[in-house]
Amino acid sequence: MSDPRDILRAKAADLGFDVCRFASASEPWTAGERLAHFVEAGRHGDMGWMETTLERRAHPTAMWQGARTAMVLGMNYGSGRDPLPEMEDRSAAYISVYARGDDYHEVIKGRLKTLAGQVAARLGAAHLPSEVKVFVDTAPLMEKPLAQRAGLGWQGKHTNLLSREHGNWLFLGVILTAAEIEADAPEAEHCGSCTACLTACPTNAFPAPFQLDARRCLSYLTIEHAGPWPVEFRAAAGSRIYGCDDCLAVCPWNKFAETAREARLTAREALVSPRLADLAALDDAAFRALFSKSPIKRIGRDRFMRNVLYAIGNSGDAALVDSAMRLLNDPSPLVRGAAVWALSRLLDPDAFEGVRDLRLAGEDDKGVRSEWHHHSPSPAGEGG
Ligand code: B12
Ligand code: SF4
Ligand code: SF4
Secondary structure: OOOHHHHHHHHHHHOOOOEEEEEEOOOOOOHHHHHHHHHHOOOOOOOHHHHHOHHHHOOHHHHOOOOOEEEEEEEEOOOOOOOHHHHHOOOEOEEOHHHOOOOHHHHHHHHHHHHHHHHHHHHHHOOOOOOEEEEOOOOOOOHHHHHHHHOOOEEOOOOOEEEOOOEOOEEEEEEEEOOOOOOOOOOOOOOOOOOHHHHHOOOOOOOEOOEOOHHHOHHHHHHHOOOOOOHHHOHHHOOEEEOOOHHHHOOHHHHHOOOOOOHHHOOOHHHOOOEHHHHHOOOHHHHHHHOOOOHHHHHHHHHHHHHHHHHHHHHOOHHHHHHHHHHOOOOOHHHHHHHHHHHHHHOOHHHHHHHHHHHHOOOOOHHHHHHHHHOOOOOOOOOO
């Protein structure tokens, strides 16, 4: 019989996966201890699900005792160009490359399920254990160390998995099976003395090479963090309103990256440099319509508008004052508080104090009141 891995690889390629390799899911690893260290140090921030699933997440067999082999899939979502120059237009928003098309969870999960059915049938026909389970992103499984073990690439100093063939723009998906399938060779690390990603990070989110403090990462702050951001990160966000690509985009290994083959992962025109003024005008229904099938819909309109307002505050564009003023009337205190910060950056101190004096009296939310006081050019008394 020919190598079963090649048959399964061919099926994966037919379904649009760019790479498919195999690793042991049962051999021990150090990734679980490193994850525990990450969580103990509080680096997961508000992502409480990392803490509650810590034990299951530590190793594939902690989640599923029967797991023997991981079939690890990669799908390229590269745009074929460096996206960072887009941020030069401060009146436009920057949405990270991974979120400009359809939600990758939906795109990949459907394909993984189809593939898993084919894998199970193939294993069953070969009289091997045919139980399989599929994972993309949301399950308690550490996908990057599994991908490195399978040889898809290596975890770079920015902690993402990159490869010599595909650079940094690769989504991961995993099928675990109870069958023992011969493993592919793991990939070695090829960062060498390069530190480009570490120095490019606008918020200094890497306490050491190969380690990330998610609390400082703009991807975490824009997507996962629910409330107002610590003030120190707001200016550094620039125009990034959903995710961040800086550490990926500066990596020299992108020179080999190709453009995504999967049409559903390619950018929708409306999500490349959308005008901040247009985004600030979205009500809930318009937000849902614009981000239909997009991963951005999942953060909800209020959190999204918070991000848009921080970007407005960083724009230096006086034409956006009206947008921020309008959002001072928003029903969400999160949005109102972010509007205060934006105005504190766009208005001159006298104008800001004038607006504050008018608005503060009618504001009963403690958080928004504290935004008014905190960003006032001169100290303002409570109730002022
Ligand atoms: C939580 C999470 C986040 C968090 C935390 C990110 C992180 N680096 O941990 C936040 C919200 C910040 C995030 C951001 C992003 N994410 Co995310 N995220 C995840 C998720 C759900 C879990 C990752 C995890 O377990 N983190 C915990 C840490 C401890 O794990 P780790 O990074 O593997 O940690 C290793 C290193 O720290 C290292 N280490 C630690 N100490 C030491 C010491 C030494 C000496 C050495 C050598 C190594 C070392 O070993 C650890 C174990 O391998 C995965 C999906 C999944 N289920 O795996 C997606 C995933 C990692 N995310 C993904 C993506 C695309 C992103 C973004 C690029 C999105 C964007 N453009 O905004 C950014 C990238 C930011 C960055 N630089 O990492 C992809 C990455 C694909 C890839 N090719 O790697 C994944 C795999 C989802 C998917 N299925 O495609 N993400
Ligand atoms: S995604 Fe952005 S903020 Fe997060 S570590 Fe990378 S460069 Fe830093
Ligand atoms: S930028 Fe340099 S250090 Fe960072 S992942 Fe790429 S090769 Fe490694």
